[in-house]
Amino acid sequence: MNHPRHPRLFGDHFLTSLTDEEQTVVQRVRELCRDTLGPNAAEVAQQDVFAWENFRLLAREGIVGTAFPRRFGGTDARQQLRVRIIEELGRVCSTSASLITGTDLSSRAIVAGASEALQEQLVPGLCTGELQAAFGLTEPEAGSDVRGLQTRFRRTSEGYRITGRKKFITRASTADWFVIVGCAEDDPSTFLAALVPRDAPGFSIGPEVGKLGWYGVPISSLTLNDVAVPASHRLGAEGEGFSLAQDALLRARIGHAAMALGRAIGAVEIAAAYASDRSSFGKALGEHQGVQWMLADMVTSIEASRALLALTAQKYDNGDTDVATYASMAKLQATDLCMKVVTDALQLTGGRGYLQDFPLERFFRDAKLNQIGEGASEVHKTVIGRDWMRRARSAERNPCLREGSLVDY
Structure with missing residues (x-):
């Protein structure tokens, strides 16, 4: 399908850090958004059933494979590329964006x-979409507080017996394999992670639970009742379950930020187009100073947040030790900003924005979960503040200060 080329409302300045090959991937994602994912987004969001057509398209086009190593058929994409992919998808379809962020989280x-041996068995199928995995971390009494997990691994001569409950698990109803994170029964400070097949005796998946938005990626609960897992299905060494979970969450938080920024960009595009078309008091709505000021605040904040996210992705790719704090900052800033931008964009479009056949209604419902999933905004504020206070104790002293305790001023 041929489309006239128009300049984008938001510039491509962040693509300059990508290679030619990576930029080609972004352009392909844009084509998919323009030709298929965007036009079909409203229909996908009508029912909260797994969006198989979107998933298969993204798998077939190699977008799902960006999360996996080349030796298994993936492309092992840098985070600097993946944030651009997720932003493009989030601009039109939260479902499609969450399918990509969810791949990181689950795999x-x-x-x-x-x-x-387990990688050879599973990763090629996960890369092509023939297999799916789910990430079982959150529990009724433990979410962002990973150290509060109650799921227990009891050691046996063959491996482990796992007992516990998991909640809000995305892809639970479609996954073939489940990453289960818990603690050793005899030492709760030792975290473990293991792979559990869908048909394991004692393992049950609850019914899908309805939710406000993010249709197309249903959630369910899991129950593990003395589920036997061989030692060969443990992920990492004993004690590494926490670090494996943290790395998955780190990448997912970066993905949440990218998705939220994509949605915010889409909301501004829609609101600005409306402001150009709609007349009010004898002139275009967008010619009123109040509307221009609303748009100015939106686009300035979005571009600043995009810059923070680009820096965070670069830090991840470089292996910087402070990337976790920056991921929290990017996720906090982008997701809170998205909620505000979508709300303001809906306000700007008036009654039309509230209609179900207008995209902003869907954007509005989807925006909230970004502030909650993979650590609520308040949790990330605590993480950031605690880390910066720790740094302050050993940081270079500001040269404007005289020697001695500041309480002596």
Whole structure:
């Protein structure tokens, strides 16, 4: 399908850090958004059933494979590329964006911690979309507080017996394999992670639970009742379950930020187009100073947040030790900003923005979960503040200060 080329409302300045090959991937994602994912987004969001057509398209086009190593058929994409992909998808379809962020969350521990034999068995199928995995971390009494997990691994001569409950698990109803994170029964400070097949005796998946938005990626609960897992299905060494979970969450938080920024960009595009078309008091709505000021605040904040996210992705690719804090900052800033931008964009479009057949209604419902999933905004504020206070104790002293305790001023 041929489309006239128009300049984008938001510039492509962040693509300059990508290689020619990476930029080609972004352009292909844009084509998919323009030709298929965008036009079909409203229909996908009508029912909260797994969006198989979107998933298969993204798998077939190799977008799902960007999360996996080349030796298993993936492209092992840098985060600097993946944030651009997720932003493009989030601009039109939260479902499609979450399918890509969810791939990181559900599969990262397998890529990072599974044995070579288990990787050979599973990762090629995960890369092509023939297999799916789910990430079982959150529990009724433990979410962002990973150290509060109650799921227990009891050691046996063959491996482990796992007992516990998991909640809000995305892809639970479609996954073939489940990454389960918990603690050793005899030492709750020792975290473990293991792969559990869907048909394991004692393992049950609850019914899908309805939710406000993010249709196309249903959630369910899991129950593990003395589920036997061989030692060969453990991910990483004993004690590494926490670090494997943290790396998966880190990548997912970066993805949440990219998705939120994509949605914010889409909301501004829609609101600005409306402001150009709609007349009010004898002139275009967008010619009123109040509307221009609203748009100015939106686009300035979005571009600043995009810059923070680009820096965070670069830090991840470089292996910087402070990337976790920056991921929290990017996720906090982008997701809170998205909620505000979408709300303001809906306000600007008036009654039309509230209609179900207008995209902003869907954007509005989807925006909230970004502030909650993979650590609520308040949790990330605590993480950031605690880390910066720790740094302050050993940081270079500002030269404007005189020697001695500041309480002596």
